[in-house]
Amino acid sequence: MRTVYVNGDYVPEGEAKISVFDRGFLFADAVYEVTSVLDGMLVDFAGHCGRLRRSLGELNMTFDMSDDQLLDVHRRLVASNDLREGLVYLQVSRGAADRDFIFPPEGTPPTTVLFTQTKALIDNPLAERGQKIATVKDERWTRCDIKTVQLLYPSLAKMEARSKGADDAWMVRDGLVTEGSSNNAYIVTADGVIVTRDISNLILNGITRRAVLECARKLQMTVEERPFSVEEAHVAREAFSTSASGFVNPVVEIDGQPVGDGTVGPVARQLRDVYIAEMRKSAI
Numbered sequence: 331m332r333t334v335y336v337n338g339d340y341v342p343e344g345e346a347k348i349s350v351f352d353r354g355f356l357f358a359d360a361v362y363e364v365t366s367v368l369d370g371m372l373v374d375f376a377g378h379c380g381r382l383r384r385s386l387g388e389l390n391m392t393f394d395m396s397d398d399q400l401l402d403v404h405r406r407l408v409a410s411n412d413l414r415e416g417l418v419y420l421q422v423s424r425g426a427a428d429r430d431f432i433f434p435p436e437g438t439p440p441t442t443v444l445f446t447q448t449k450a451l452i453d454n455p456l457a458e459r460g461q462k463i464a465t466v467k468d469e470r471w472t473r474c475d476i477k478t479v480q481l482l483y484p485s486l487a488k489m490e491a492r493s494k495g496a497d498d499a500w501m502v503r504d505g506l507v508t509e510g511s512s513n514n515a516y517i518v519t520a521d522g523v524i525v526t527r528d529i530s531n532l533i534l535n536g537i538t539r540r541a542v543l544e545c546a547r548k549l550q551m552t553v554e555e556r557p558f559s560v561e562e563a564h565v566a567r568e569a570f571s572t573s574a575s576g577f578v579n580p581v582v583e584i585d586g587q588p589v590g591d592g593t594v595g596p597v598a599r600q601l602r603d604v605y606i607a608e609m610r611k612s613a614i
């Protein structure tokens with residue numbers, strides 16, 4: 331049985347309790363982060379802390395744990411659960427109060443929950459065979475830059491993709507790909523340029539995205555941060571996605587059509603290897 335963290339306490343998962351009045355539960359009024367763990371160490375922890383602060387700020391949520399305290403909780407959970415490879419999930423909600431659309435009074439303590447999950451991140455069969463993607467309409471709200479637990483639409487989108495025989499969905503707004511259900515989306519054009527949507531309110535600013543783009547630039551690859559259309563994706567030489575728990579994941583098919591020759595491409599493969607090597611060096 332795992333040990334989880336709830337509001338200051340480390341408890342067996344079966345004994346962890348949250349109020350039924352928690353605003354995360356009633357209103358999806360909560361933000362979260364997922365930090366991957368490699369060799370028992372946290373990958374890009376500072377990046378995840380920074381984005382957590384931004385999400386909290388955008389929603390005017392109070393939260394009084396410091397980055398050092400958060401790091402301590404992450405490390406204690408990794409140690410007590412003997413986690414070598416997987417992820418740490420962190421969620422902060424606006425706390426519990428009588429159900430009301432008006433925010434609870436100032437001083438209502440947030441609810442903070444963390445747990446670990448084991449996951450094979452390096453030996454990921456999807457990275458070996460490449461993902462099949464189905465494009466679906468992006469019907470999310472327009473503050474996708476805030477990492478809220480409002481994940482019903484991405485979940486529906488992924489289910490729709492699954493029902494079409496694909497592994498994941500890429501969401502499309504006005505004919506342009508925004509991002510994957512839980513990852514950022516990339517194509518490599520016929521002339522070898524890596525294209526990924528520029529940062530805006532319509533996508534999540536991926537922590538992995540930033541690190542992978544840095545790797546790409548170091549490798550002298552050309553990167554363009556701009557929207558790309560579904561048509562452009564269909565004729566791309568390569569495609570891939572990035573996320574904290576997926577790293578760099580190649581895409582070999584979009585809407586039933588092969589991407590390039592339909593096999594994992596060299597750019598995605600190299601970026602995955604280089605990203606993993608860099609993160610192994612910098613994990614804390």
Ligand code: PMP
Pocket residue numbers: 364509510511512513514533534535536537538539572573574575
């Ligand atoms: N976009 C969305 C919608 C996501 O849910 C995620 C994963 N949290 C990402 C992009 C990738 O972000 P990160 O690299 O920080 O995991």
